[in-house]
Amino acid sequence: MNSLFPFGLDQTTIFYLVLYVLTLVIHWALMAYVLAGSLWLAWATVFPGSGSVPRGRQPLSLRLRDWMPFMLGGAITAGVAPLLFVQILYRHQFYTANLLLGWRWMLVIPVLILAFYLLYLLKSPLLKQRPQWLNRLASAVAAVCFVFVAFCWTANHLLSLNESHWPVAYVGGPLVAARLTLIARLATWLAGTVPAMCVLAGWQLFKWPPPADQESSVRPADRLALLSCGGIVLAAGSAFWYFQQLPAPVQQHLTGSAGAGWLGLLIAGAGLQLAGWLLQWRQHRLHATGLSLVTAGSFGSLLGIALLREIVRYSQIDLTLSREVLEVAARTGGFGVFLIFAVLNGLLIFYCVRLVTSRDRQPQDSSSHQPPVTDHR
Amino acid sequence: MSEFYPVNDYGPLMPGLVMAGVAIVHVFLAQFAVGGGMLLCYFQWLDMTGRNSHARKFVDGYFRVLVLISFILGALTGVGIWFTAIQVSAPTIGEMVLRFHWLWATEWAFFCLEIVAGYSFYRYHRQLSDHARLTLLGLYAFAAWMSLFWINGILAWQLTPGEWLVTQALADGFLNPSFWPSLLFRTVVCLTLAGLVACIVVNSMSDLDRDAQRSLINRAAQLMIPMVLMPFLGAWYLASMPADSRGWVLGGSPAMMLFFMISVGASLAIGGYALIGLVLQRLYINGATASLLLLLAFGATAGGEFVREGSRKPWSIRHVLYSNGIRPEEVAGLRKTGSVADDPFPLTRDALYPNDQLRLGAKVFRRQCAVCHTMHGSNAVAHLTATWDSSQMRMNIAKLQHTKPFMPPFAGTPAELESLVQYVRWSGRNQPLNWPTDTCREVLAQIETWLEEAGTAPANPDGEPERHQHDGEPES
Numbered sequence A: 001m002n003s004l005f006p007f008g009l010d011q012t013t014i015f016y017l018v019l020y021v022l023t024l025v026i027h028w029a030l031m032a033y034v035l036a037g038s039l040w041l042a043w044a045t046v047f048p049g050s051g052s053v054p055r056g057r058q059p060l061s062l063r064l065r066d067w068m069p070f071m072l073g074g075a076i077t078a079g080v081a082p083l084l085f086v087q088i089l090y091r092h093q094f095y096t097a098n099l100l101l102g103w104r105w106m107l108v109i110p111v112l113i114l115a116f117y118l119l120y121l122l123k124s125p126l127l128k129q130r131p132q133w134l135n136r137l138a139s140a141v142a143a144v145c146f147v148f149v150a151f152c153w154t155a156n157h158l159l160s161l162n163e164s165h166w167p168v169a170y171v172g173g174p175l176v177a178a179r180l181t182l183i184a185r186l187a188t189w190l191a192g193t194v195p196a197m198c199v200l201a202g203w204q205l206f207k208w209p210p211p212a213d214q215e216s217s218v219r220p221a222d223r224l225a226l227l228s229c230g231g232i233v234l235a236a237g238s239a240f241w242y243f244q245q246l247p248a249p250v251q252q253h254l255t256g257s258a259g260a261g262w263l264g265l266l267i268a269g270a271g272l273q274l275a276g277w278l279l280q281w282r283q284h285r286l287h288a289t290g291l292s293l294v295t296a297g298s299f300g301s302l303l304g305i306a307l308l309r310e311i312v313r314y315s316q317i318d319l320t321l322s323r324e325v326l327e328v329a330a331r332t333g334g335f336g337v338f339l340i341f342a343v344l345n346g347l348l349i350f351y352c353v354r355l356v357t358s359r360d361r362q363p364q365d366s367s368s369h370q371p372p373v374t375d376h377r
Numbered sequence B: 001m002s003e004f005y006p007v008n009d010y011g012p013l014m015p016g017l018v019m020a021g022v023a024i025v026h027v028f029l030a031q032f033a034v035g036g037g038m039l040l041c042y043f044q045w046l047d048m049t050g051r052n053s054h055a056r057k058f059v060d061g062y063f064r065v066l067v068l069i070s071f072i073l074g075a076l077t078g079v080g081i082w083f084t085a086i087q088v089s090a091p092t093i094g095e096m097v098l099r100f101h102w103l104w105a106t107e108w109a110f111f112c113l114e115i116v117a118g119y120s121f122y123r124y125h126r127q128l129s130d131h132a133r134l135t136l137l138g139l140y141a142f143a144a145w146m147s148l149f150w151i152n153g154i155l156a157w158q159l160t161p162g163e164w165l166v167t168q169a170l171a172d173g174f175l176n177p178s179f180w181p182s183l184l185f186r187t188v189v190c191l192t193l194a195g196l197v198a199c200i201v202v203n204s205m206s207d208l209d210r211d212a213q214r215s216l217i218n219r220a221a222q223l224m225i226p227m228v229l230m231p232f233l234g235a236w237y238l239a240s241m242p243a244d245s246r247g248w249v250l251g252g253s254p255a256m257m258l259f260f261m262i263s264v265g266a267s268l269a270i271g272g273y274a275l276i277g278l279v280l281q282r283l284y285i286n287g288a289t290a291s292l293l294l295l296l297a298f299g300a301t302a303g304g305e306f307v308r309e310g311s312r313k314p315w316s317i318r319h320v321l322y323s324n325g326i327r328p329e330e331v332a333g334l335r336k337t338g339s340v341a342d343d344p345f346p347l348t349r350d351a352l353y354p355n356d357q358l359r360l361g362a363k364v365f366r367r368q369c370a371v372c373h374t375m376h377g378s379n380a381v382a383h384l385t386a387t388w389d390s391s392q393m394r395m396n397i398a399k400l401q402h403t404k405p406f407m408p409p410f411a412g413t414p415a416e417l418e419s420l421v422q423y424v425r426w427s428g429r430n431q432p433l434n435w436p437t438d439t440c441r442e443v444l445a446q447i448e449t450w451l452e453e454a455g456t457a458p459a460n461p462d463g464e465p466e467r468h469q470h471d472g473e474p475e476s
């Protein structure tokens, strides 16, 4: 790896890698909303604070609670695309890790189902009449579920990198080695999703500001700025901890010609986010300029992480089988079909969004005389 | 591309059973979601044209059910199937992804449309104009059906790869011989499920009087009219199957035939009730009866999926890959080099085995037999061979594909086969602490001869069913 990754690899690999990385970044953005959002909600519900409006009823919590089910649907759907490409790029490693985790890996599905229903429960009127502890329990369990899922993906990924450990893992259990590495990496993810969540939540609170009666002493801009900056600092710390545990050659790839560019992008992205939030914190309000800065920064950071993550992978695994698979993949038809429908469906999705965002301008029919409802609960 | 994967021991359950369980639930839910989209379009249209004044209320109520059930359970069991498929046979899912990833990606593009259109409707339906509602429902239904369209081709390819085997062309693989019959058949199933759920939902709308409920139910029942096509589509599907697979279903394999009959019987019951009672006589149906019919539909789905999965044996992808992940063109080579010589994974309970021959046998079992068999649980080999002596066992395993044509040929050396026989016998005798190693030259020579007699080809290379009787076959 003597040039910026993935340049220098063959075209087919680059092609699939680009698709994998881009779709993975989309998955992460949505996943972050759910994971960090659930963590915030759990915190806010269990520790309501002493302000006039309890944390759990403040604007950020209300938005999160309202949108999380959809965002989870989005995160799962968005996850399917990189799931497809990971099976082309690294199928031997990915499948083996899945199999070594075995039933533990399969737990992801029921846990996500449980979490999904909990999210709906949290936003339904059902819980409102129930005692407070039930609400707290539901929020906390949902957060635990998502942390568990993140743990599984991280464990699976680390296992997929550690080929020499597979036979031992098969007999002795998949988690016997590299506990610290796992913790460091998971901590990076948990902290790193917070700033990413703040970006989406920031735009939502900017576009749909809370009604006056829901204003609390803490303004959304201040809260998000604090959360985001705290997340970035923690993520940087745990990422460094993780970096220290990597073998020396891998470290060299990351800081050498293959990775330095992406490392720069990651750091610049983080800086941009800090600047954007500082700007909004100083004015105590969310604004488009600040949010645009933060968005660009977040995208840069996620992209940087995604590519650095692949450099770690490429410097650790045996790619013999991957090459054979990619050779066949290059000769497999259907890309045109995909492209046509991707564009077509993209347009249709845009049309759907236009349809509902311009709903106020729709001709009113007899049955639409009800007062407009902003929250369908 | 020979790749070794760790094989998990799920106790008395074969991985295939787990797969079948997840698959059945998913197929049931997904088909409900597809049919639900079409049903909602129909009822929205009934409302807009003034044909039924309760249709609108029904649409909103039904959509909640659709979202809560199909968006969540449907989507996640879909991912679940993928994960389970990896657990059952990583080489199979790997091959499918490799050959069809762009079509899978296309299906994904429709998932995205489905979730955006669906959620837009869910969130804003109260504030939308009639036209916008119908548009969103239409897009939702279209996207949902298209996801069926794409996945159906890929699944049908596993059973009937058809011309693809020669041309390797994507279109040949996708539009394979069973593509249309199974797509149309499944579409009818989708409509039926949606109609049945509608009957239950209507019953739960307690603020409607009986007449209003009946008017909605009779409308919903119209979605079940296409069930009259089922016998023809089913026959078309059977005709498109390879002869040997069809043979299993139509009596060659008692288990398969049983599942097939369950499926047919349940469908007949539902179809009869729906067409005669609900469509012709315009009767009312209460929630309990509707639920019972839905349960029958679940049974029919379960039976159908069992047949679809089971009738592929010994293949997971016909003529490409055996169920145990071995490719037909690899068999001859593995007879010489051995099937587990490169297996990097140790045995999980290595100390349990009294000698190395048994260890080898356990590995061979894990690689070649464990997808379809357990030792003591379901389809237990120790039990199936209980009445055989060693010699019979050697011959029947050496000629595996002729012993039962839904098994692949044995793909290992004579020494591996003998170790497998010892392993089965040792297991059948409750794993005694001492067990002699058998190294008799004549035995290996005899096995070699039997392996040669059996050949390396599958039992039905061109799909003709074969009836083969041999010594010591227990009645099954």
Ligand code: HEM
Residues within 6 Å of the ligand: A024, A027, A031, A034, A035, A072, A075, A076, A077, A078, A079, A080, A082, A083, A084, A086, A112, A146, A147, A149, A150, A153, A154, A155, A156, A157, A158, A160, A185, A189, A309, B079
């Ligand atoms: C809300 C639930 C989920 C959470 C919290 C989550 C979290 C994560 C995390 C933290 C990673 C990075 C792992 C690492 O690099 O250490 C990841 C990767 C990934 N996720 Fe998700 N995920 C979720 C659901 C899903 C689902 C349902 C899918 C599939 C449909 C999916 C597909 C993927 C894929 C393909 C990767 C890359 C795996 C690899 O390269 O090894 N995720 N996810």
